[in-house]
Amino acid sequence: MPTSWADSVAAAENTAAGSYGSSNSLAPNRPTYVPPHLRNRPSSSEAAAAPAPAPVAANTGVPAVSGGNRWAAPRNDFRSGGYGGGGGGGGRGGGGWNNRSGGWDRGRDREVNPFGNDDGAEQQFVDQENSGINFDAYEDIPVETSGDNVPPPVNTFAEIDLGEALNLNIRRCKYVKPTPVQRHAIPISLGGRDLMACAQTGSGKTAAFCFPIISGIMRGQFGQRAQRMPRTACPLALILSPTRELSCQIHEEARKFAYQTGVKVVVAYGGAPINQQLRELERGVDILVATPGRLVDLLERARVSLQSIQYLALDEADRMLDMGFEPQIRKIVQQMDMPPPGVRQTMLFSATFPKEIQRLASDFLANYIFLAVGRVGSSTDLIVQRVEYVQESDKRSHLMDLLHAQRANGAHGKQALTLVFVETKKGADSLEYWLCMNGFPATTIHGDRSQQEREQALRSFKSGNTPILVATDVAARGLDIPHVAHVVNFDLPNDIDDYVHRIGRTGRAGKSGLATAFFNDNNTSMARPLSELMQESNQEVPAWLARYAARVSYGGGKNRRGGGGGGRFGGRDFRRDNNFNRGGGDYYGGGNTNNAYGGAPGGGYGGGYGASGGYGPGVASAWD
């Protein structure tokens, strides 16, 4: 029995003919190419069969978009004082909960219900696809931790004293028990420790860093908040992500977790009017979710100060620290008024963590714990990966073959959602146009579109109204789009980690998915890493791809993951790798892969302001 649309799609594609020839000796032989106009068929009816948009209205009857003065009651929790000593990190079960009485709480009953119609209305028979996370898919996955005194994992949310309000929201979210990354990461964070966490796409990372932040703020263990400048917001926690849509998504999720806790979450990102964001900030903010550019803007306008930050979380942390983002992140984290490592608590999350990036990241961390959950930084075996040899000139018609096969097998009378990744913004527009001209309802998301267009495209895709989304890498990371049955790498990325994130848009929350990549001689550098990744995730590697991979010159370079270590799960702590540890830095206090737990992480932070001793200035950044 198929458990998802992807299954039926996969079944269909087993019989779908590929039809492409190639002159390359390594490339597979295929039957004759049939031009699209001979295979195309009219299809105006399919779009009408698409599912209706999901209901958005909250059962409170309050409009979902906050626009009025609902939050107008001023907060009076802008307290004075410094970092509050940062103590008590390990104290669980102690001290009472801060009920955060104040202006915010007075308006609590008017807080927009972020759960919409779901709240309280337990459906008796929920569609399998909507019943939450498939936890069976997460049994027995490998876990590796390293660092000093790693707190032991928990098996249930009940074991953790997150507080009643948060527990209620966890139930509202229908989370029954923690996912593996949550089981390990939450105790580490609650223990006050810095964390670098590497976990599969779609395995619940957002909650893993949100729960401890919300819980910690509710406990109010941070003393008083500085507030001298009346129009400057001083959040207690900062969550950064690389794209606007991902920040929005994190904000929406965090609002659910923080519902009726008195913890206020605000989002700030570019491309949207800044005035509304400024108003939200003025009404008070505990957790600020932001993209780097807009945050820098707000900091320079002195509308936000980071002096009260106690928690810093970087989602997609390896992306945030790569060449493009690193200068902005350094500015935010190191050159503004943010408390240093060891004073604030820092959490880095991603499905991938190249060793070079780990080394950069250690500048932002103090005595941190490295956590790796699951195999090869990604792609559970739940994602069926296929690679097909397709010449550039044949890509469009080959894509159409795949789409036709899906359309014919669309379960539930709807076409499965297909996410198509391309390399460039122009390429995205042009492919979208071509698909539409050929009767396939498609839209596109990329950085040349206005923010309104981007959000509209995402909505239209999610609702099934436009079941094909052509995207650049803006959509590669983090976005949680239910029912994406198929990810097509129309253009393969140049980096295997990007591939991992892209295909991770399907097969989420324990559900299965399909990923198809078009490979040709422009992608030879990906042959070996791709082949290795597929092997590690128990995928069938086509013989022709294995032949490419076997060529010494193909993909043996920097693209290889794990420093050539291959076969190990999850990525490894670079501190344990001699090749990366010869600079003399004493990063690594001791390995405890066996989770040897020596008791509470005794009061606090590991001295020093980060493990900055080890590497010379040469490794800092090409942009410095």
Added chain:
DNA sequence: GTGGGGG
């Protein structure tokens, strides 16, 4: 070189 991220 592409992509993302502030006007």
